[in-house]
Amino acid sequence: MDSKDLVWKAAIKLLSMKDYSKSELKNKLLKKFVEGDINSVLNKLESMKYIVDTGTDLERMKKMAQEYIAVKKDAVGKLPSLKSLGSYLLKKGFEPELIESFLMNNQEEIFLK
Numbered sequence: 001m002d003s004k005d006l007v008w009k010a011a012i013k014l015l016s017m018k019d020y021s022k023s024e025l026k027n028k029l030l031k032k033f034v035e036g037d038i039n040s041v042l043n044k045l046e047s048m049k050y051i052v053d054t055g056t057d058l059e060r061m062k063k064m065a066q067e068y069i070a071v072k073k074d075a076v077g078k079l080p081s082l083k084s085l086g087s088y089l090l091k092k093g094f095e096p097e098l099i100e101s102f103l104m105n106n107q108e109e110i111f112l113k
Contacts, residue, residue, distance in 0.1 A: 068088050
């Protein structure tokens, strides 16, 4: 089994447990594998729609923000702070400027749904 096959198996195993953005999955895989093999596998996964490159995808950001809020509300009984939500979205690979704009302009929409 070559190194790309090992990266592929590791990526599929990770994705079977939870959704990852492209940048999150890359960071996970970099702990065990070389970047060249990882990039090749990530590109294949992205073309197959198993992962997305979040970066500037506003609709994906809205969806992930709403999911995060729902999970936090169910787990601890209260809504997360804007700072907590912003940190989560940054970790997911969204651009900082997009996060800031999104949080400033969509507070009612994301927290009231």
